[in-house]
Amino acid sequence: MxxxxxxxxxxxxxxLERDAATIETDMSLPDHGLDSVLALALCGDIxxxxxxxxxxxxxxxxxxxxALLTYLSGAVAEAKP
Amino acid sequence: xxxxxxxxxxxxxxxxxFLDPDNTFSRTECARLDVEEEFPAAICRDxxxxxxxAQYVPVAQGGxxxxxxxxxxxxxxxxxxxxxxxxxxxxxxxxxxxxxVTGSAGQRARxxxxxxxxxxxxxxxxxxxxxxxLVATGFAAERAPGGYRLTGxxxxxxxxxxxxxMCVLARTGETAERGPRALSLFLLDKRTLPPGTIECLxxxxxxxxxxxxxxxxxxxxxxxxxxxxxxxxxTGLDTVLRALQLTRVMCTGLSLGAADQALQLIHEYVRERFxxxxxxxxxxxxxxxxxxxxxxxxxxxxxxxxASRSAHTLTGELAVTSALVKAFVPAVVDExxxxxxxxxxARAFLTTVYADGAxxxxxxxxxxxxxxxxxxxxxxxxxxxxxxxxxxxxxGAEFAAAVRHAATLDRPLPPIGELSLRSRTGTSxxxxxxxxxxxxxxxxxxxxxxxxxxxxxxxxxxxxxRPSVRDVPAEAFELVERYEWAFAAAAAVHVAVANxxxxxxxxxxxxxxxxxxxLTLALDRLRAPxxxxxxxxxxxxxGTLTIAERPSILPAADMEGE
Numbered sequence: 001m002x003x004x005x006x007x008x009x010x011x012x013x014x015x016l017e018r019d020a021a022t023i024e025t026d027m028s029l030p031d032h033g034l035d036s037v038l039a040l041a042l043c044g045d046i047x048x049x050x051x052x053x054x055x056x057x058x059x060x061x062x063x064x065x066x067a068l069l070t071y072l073s074g075a076v077a078e079a080k081p
Numbered sequence: 082x083x084x085x086x087x088x089x090x091x092x093x094x095x096x097x098x099f100l101d102p103d104n105t106f107s108r109t110e111c112a113r114l115d116v117e118e119e120f121p122a123a124i125c126r127d128x129x130x131x132x133x134x135a136q137y138v139p140v141a142q143g144g145x146x147x148x149x150x151x152x153x154x155x156x157x158x159x160x161x162x163x164x165x166x167x168x169x170x171x172x173x174x175x176x177x178x179x180x181x182v183t184g185s186a187g188q189r190a191r192x193x194x195x196x197x198x199x200x201x202x203x204x205x206x207x208x209x210x211x212x213x214x215l216v217a218t219g220f221a222a223e224r225a226p227g228g229y230r231l232t233g234x235x236x237x238x239x240x241x242x243x244x245x246x247m248c249v250l251a252r253t254g255e256t257a258e259r260g261p262r263a264l265s266l267f268l269l270d271k272r273t274l275p276p277g278t279i280e281c282l283x284x285x286x287x288x289x290x291x292x293x294x295x296x297x298x299x300x301x302x303x304x305x306x307x308x309x310x311x312x313x314x315x316t317g318l319d320t321v322l323r324a325l326q327l328t329r330v331m332c333t334g335l336s337l338g339a340a341d342q343a344l345q346l347i348h349e350y351v352r353e354r355f356x357x358x359x360x361x362x363x364x365x366x367x368x369x370x371x372x373x374x375x376x377x378x379x380x381x382x383x384x385x386x387x388a389s390r391s392a393h394t395l396t397g398e399l400a401v402t403s404a405l406v407k408a409f410v411p412a413v414v415d416e417x418x419x420x421x422x423x424x425x426x427a428r429a430f431l432t433t434v435y436a437d438g439a440x441x442x443x444x445x446x447x448x449x450x451x452x453x454x455x456x457x458x459x460x461x462x463x464x465x466x467x468x469x470x471x472x473x474x475x476x477g478a479e480f481a482a483a484v485r486h487a488a489t490l491d492r493p494l495p496p497i498g499e500l501s502l503r504s505r506t507g508t509s510x511x512x513x514x515x516x517x518x519x520x521x522x523x524x525x526x527x528x529x530x531x532x533x534x535x536x537x538x539x540x541x542x543x544x545x546x547r548p549s550v551r552d553v554p555a556e557a558f559e560l561v562e563r564y565e566w567a568f569a570a571a572a573a574v575h576v577a578v579a580n581x582x583x584x585x586x587x588x589x590x591x592x593x594x595x596x597x598x599x600l601t602l603a604l605d606r607l608r609a610p611x612x613x614x615x616x617x618x619x620x621x622x623x624g625t626l627t628i629a630e631r632p633s634i635l636p637a638a639d640m641e642g643e
Contacts, residue, residue: 014547014549015548015549015550016549016550017549017550017551028260030260030261034550035216035550036216036260036261036318037462037463037466038466038548038549038550039261040466040502040503041466041469041470041503041548043503044470044503044505047505048473056501056502056503057261057502060260060262060318060319061262063260
């Protein structure tokens with residue numbers, strides 16, 4: 001889970017063009033500039049990284065890193081038989 | 082070959098000749114309506130009577146829509162006569178698309194009944210202060226006993242006044258909430274709203290499509306019952322983004338019709354006009370320009386037909402396919418029109434001298450196609466966000482069958498699949514290009530190989546683009562523009578190899594003529610080295626025009642009946 005947290009935080013930092021150290025995991029991503037379209041791109045990255053299919057709008061529904069990680073742990077558990 | 086799109090052929094032939102001023106839908110009447118800035122009401126009534134609205138309604142709802150290429154084609158046939166009429170009428174499909182994508186069974190049935198009865202439907206997305214920025218939507222839907230109350234302004238909106246129904250994007254969340262889940266869609270029946278809650282804003286004068294109803298709607302606490310909500314609350318933006326994939330593909334029909342019309346006017350002029358004791362068409366540079374214009378039209382047509390058919394077989398890629406064609410097709414047709422204007426000289430500028438000023442009108446009318454339903458910047462931005470994914474994928478062998486199916490123009494299509502907001506598989510058209518090119522022989526093969534080289538280089542460049550919160554750099558837009566050309570050319574290769582065996586005796590198909598023309602055009606644009614003498618294909622195309630008239634990859638039966 002820590003590895004996934006690091007990955008997602010780094011991707012968010014990449015899109016927001018900020019240092020990963022400045023990204024808080026409970027901050028609202030849209031409020032910090034991650035618009036609806038970049039959110040789709042982020043979701044695609046995570047999908048490729050984990051090798052699971054996610055709802056493309058997952059980042060719309062879970063707009064903080066913490067909420068997203070909770071959702072992802074569920075999605076990964078579901079994907080495993 | 083028989084017509085691929087018999088419905089469109091029947092509607093067009095029932096309209097009678099466009100050149101006969103006694104017909105309702107005639108060039109003379111369209112010119113008059115444009116001068117008077119008058120809505121083409123009688124023409125739209127005729128189109129209703131001839132069954133055009135059924136083309137906008139899925140078969141499952143009692144309509145005739147089962148093939149999005151047929152929708153593109155019927156819009157093209159109307160646009161070839163008059164873009165104002167096409168924009169005014171086909172707008173109903175845009176207004177209805179969200180309900181087809183996500184509406185309840187009851188909503189779909191009710192809307193189908195209205196559309197089939199000829200009620201115009203409008204699509205209320207744009208607002209005065211934030212055009213393309215949908216997340217900034219301010220039009221408010223507040224919870225109220227028995228549903229919602231809607232307050233706000235939608236403007237400028239096509240058919241806002243004439244539409245009996247309007248599908249509007251509204252804010253159901255908190256005003257300060259920026260996220261996409263704050264937005265919901267409503268299908269409003271303007272005819273039933275209480276007086277005092279609804280006001281239509283006056284027609285806005287426009288540069289082109291002067292007769293169209295470009296106006297607005299102001300609501301003040303208008304009631305909307307729960308049955309007006311389209312999809313779940315908070316799903317407005319994803320529904321709009323899905324519906325836009327279908328409407329952007331449909332818009333290519335507007336540009337194709339404009340290109341047909343432009344080329345016809347240019348061709349008629351150059352074969353009748355004498356200059357220095359010669360016909361214009363006999364002058365080498367005029368023939369070359371004419372052939373290049375044919376190639377632009379054929380490329381636009383090939384990629385539009387492919388994209389609309391791929392909506393059925395590669396539905397999951399439509400997020401990127403639709404953005405590519407909505408940016409590319411209007412742009413290449415604008416280019417055709419402006420090159421044509423140079424050939425026509427003063428005739429393109431004078432508003433009454435040649436063909437009732439049809440060319441000048443066409444030039445004005447077509448400008449709107451690049452703007453509405455997501456302008457070029459919006460579409461290129463959508464592609465930019467896909468670029469890293471487009472660069473990442475392998476050879477796409479698993480999608481070769483779906484690509485071939487889409488490219489085989491006379492093969493029946495399955496119903497459209499699930500629309501996705503993001504293409505997980507990039508663009509299979511480019512990924513499977515090398516295997517399609519391997520089927521080409523002779524001069525077409527040489528051009529195809531050059532395209533493969535360019536496409537591979539583009540893929541490397543795409544991998545270097547970084548989507549971010551910062552404004553998209555101009556270089557990324559320029560890269561997307563080249564990507565559009567490569568995508569269109571690759572689609573043309575697929576269409577050519579999938580159909581040429583059955584079509585090789587037709588003038589545009591013989592010796593891979595149209596394919597060599599569009600590949601030469603595209604490679605030149607992509608700054609790839611051309612085989613010696615490749616440009617002569619444009620003279621061949623100009624020559625073909627004199628025997629086959631309308632440049633098209635479709636069977637002649639689909640282009641006749643004017």
